[in-house]
Structures are given as structure tokens and as C-alpha cells.
Amino acid sequence: MFAVIKTGGKQYRVAANDVIKIDKLDGNAGDIVEFGQVLAFGEGDSATFGVPFVEGAMVTAEVLKQGRAATVIAFKKRRRQNSRRKRGQRQHETTVRIAEILTGGAKPSKQAKAAPQAATAVPLFTAPAGEPDDLVVIKGIGPVAAGQLKEQGITTFAQVAAFTDEDIARIDAAMPFSADQIKDWREQAKELAK
Structure with a gap:
């Protein structure tokens, strides 16, 4: 059917x-x-x-x-x-x-699971100690994107410059940024982290 x-x-x-x-x-x-x-x-x-x-x-x-x-x-x-x-x-x-x-108003055999109680999202990275950098300096990162990166523990140029391809794939899967964007940010951050 x-x-x-x-x-x-x-x-x-x-x-x-x-x-x-x-x-x-x-x-x-x-x-x-x-x-x-x-x-x-x-x-x-x-x-x-x-x-x-x-x-x-x-x-x-x-x-x-x-x-x-x-x-x-x-x-x-x-x-x-x-x-x-x-x-x-x-x-x-x-x-x-x-x-x-x-059909005919029948009830499903499996019920939808109840929504989890106040599930806290685990950030992708651990924010380093110290003063955070202004990520808006990197071309392509605006105030909203900088806030989203901060929520995931990304706060410094050195962190962005040290991204591996695996890190980029994790960010691409979890956030609304493409891998090409993140690679471009990595190259800019290498210059800014000097």
C-alpha cells in the first residue's frame, strides 16, 4: 500500500x-x-x-x-x-x-519520544584562557557569525589558524558555514595570528 x-x-x-x-x-x-x-x-x-x-x-x-x-x-x-x-x-x-x-483513525504502534529536558549543547572546541580576539576582523565573519563561533568555543585567531581538515569538516557539519569559507578564514587567521 x-x-x-x-x-x-x-x-x-x-x-x-x-x-x-x-x-x-x-x-x-x-x-x-x-x-x-x-x-x-x-x-x-x-x-x-x-x-x-x-x-x-x-x-x-x-x-x-x-x-x-x-x-x-x-x-x-x-x-x-x-x-x-x-x-x-x-x-x-x-x-x-x-x-x-x-487509516481509519488507527493509533501508531510506536509513539514519538518526549522532548529531552533542557538538553545543553556541548561546544565543538574548548575556548582558550585569556583575552578573546575580535574575529570580525576576518573578512567573511560578521557579528552574528562571531557569536556563533564563540558559542562553539572558537575565540582566537590562533585557534582558527590551527584548524585541521577534520576540524573544518566538524564545523561544516554542525554550523551553517561551508568548508571553503572556513578554509579562507584559516588562511586569513594565519596572517593575523603572527
Whole structure:
């Protein structure tokens, strides 16, 4: 049996045990999420269609992981103007495995886990003792980005200059900065740390 669900402004045709990538949902790996906007379900001639949604139908899924999609490049060029612009975008996404397709108001066999009580995030790095540097001096780091880096324990030029490729991969996965941006910051920080 299949179902058509709507989430994140998009429609997906799913069946039990399908693994799909959808727009980012709140939740950690192992959590159960419910999709109440079911447009259709069934098989062949016995398919049921909603107007717009089917009453009493629901699809449950298990969150497998949170991540980011591949970079999409937007390149614009105007002929004879010597003008070009290249931008990249990585969309946040959630990978889920469809667990059950429920109809007629049936209840799911697995319930969503309760939200953890005041979970504190562990910073990626340990901030060194002493006076922090003004990271806004590095081109590409603004006040907001500097605050985000400070929350992760990154406060000095020496720290940024000493980033390894593994550190850059960790920051890229946990924060909204690309690896290329961080490598550029590392080169600038090497000059500033002297």
C-alpha cells in the first residue's frame, strides 16, 4: 500500500520501509514523527483520495539523521557587461524511514519520544584562557557569525589558524558555514595570528 503525504510544501509518494529525504524537521535520530496531511492512500483501483486530505489517515516515520544537501550553485552572467556572480546554497534536510501507513483513525504502534529536558549543547572546541580576539576582523565573519563561533568555543585567531581538515569538516557539519569559507578564514587567521 502507498500513501501520498505533504510536508514542507512538497508531496511525496511513500510506502512502508521507504527511506526519503525531506525538508528539515525537528527531532533527533531515532525519534518518531507523524505526517497528518495524507492526500491519498491505497493501491490500484481501491486508492482513496482526500479533499484535500484523507480524514483519519496518518503516516509515521523514524528519523534516521539530520544533514545538509549537496551544494547547489547559482551562477549568473551578463553578456558584454563583465559581470558574473556565483553563489552556493546547501539546504538542511532530514532523512526518514517510513514506518506505518495508518487509516481509519488507527493509533501508531510506536509513539514519538518526549522532548529531552533542557538538553545543553556541548561546544565543538574548548575556548582558550585569556583575552578573546575580535574575529570580525576576518573578512567573511560578521557579528552574528562571531557569536556563533564563540558559542562553539572558537575565540582566537590562533585557534582558527590551527584548524585541521577534520576540524573544518566538524564545523561544516554542525554550523551553517561551508568548508571553503572556513578554509579562507584559516588562511586569513594565519596572517593575523603572527
